[in-house]
Amino acid sequence: MRYSLVFHAPELDEAGPRPTDEQIAEMQRLMNDYVAALVDAGVLVTAEMLEPSASTTTVSRRTGSTVIEDGPFVEARESLAGVFVLEVDTHDAALAWAEKFPGGSYGVVEVRRVAVYADETGWQTPCTPE
Incomplete structure (x- = not known):
């Protein structure tokens, strides 16, 4: 079964505290170890970490015409x-991997079964196991 671990994290506030270089390096090490464990277990399909939401561009056609705006929705x-x-x-296996996700120490990991996907x-x- 395919599951998505959807990671939500606090936005960094310009005025708020920022992680130190050492904290960033440690999280990068933990994430590299986590991905290596997923690969070794043969369960990783894909993983993508996103840029901050300030770099978002939104596209909508809710009013009938296309509206493109910079910034988060x-x-x-x-x-x-x-x-x-x-x-x-x-x-339970998806939950076990979510529990090991390093970002869970400062964010939230949402576990969702994939309904359909495109390749x-x-x-x-x-496929659902018999």
């Missing part, structure tokens, strides 16, 4: 920071 203390897609046998052959429904 909504102001929030936490924003989408990254997504890891895993192929695991059970929901080079088109839309797919993840």
